[in-house]
Amino acid sequence: MTLAKLTEESLAKAFRDFRIDADPRPYVDSLESLGSQAKAYPEVPGVLKALDGVPRAIVSDADDAFLTGILKRNRLRSMR
Numbered sequence: 001m002t003l004a005k006l007t008e009e010s011l012a013k014a015f016r017d018f019r020i021d022a023d024p025r026p027y028v029d030s031l032e033s034l035g036s037q038a039k040a041y042p043e044v045p046g047v048l049k050a051l052d053g054v055p056r057a058i059v060s061d062a063d064d065a066f067l068t069g070i071l072k073r074n075r076l077r078s079m080r
Contacts, residue, residue, distance in 0.1 A: 002063045004028050035066055040074040048076070 011024035048056075060067055071077060 003061070003066045004032055007031055032066075035062075035070060036073070038070045038073070040076060044074070044076065 008024045008028045011027055014020070015022050015024060058067060
């Protein structure tokens, strides 16, 4: 399940549980917009270069497409 879908479903449930008459979609759109603007700290490329050859991993509760987009926009790559 994607982060967007999970967020939409969990917000819809919370809205129902708390009797909030609202559409979760604008909040999901905001999350996706913020994700598209995510920028790596300036030192990240240098740190990754210094760690070349050292095993490392990305640990996140986001889905692959969300993370891949952030990596591409920041000119970073993941090794599979």
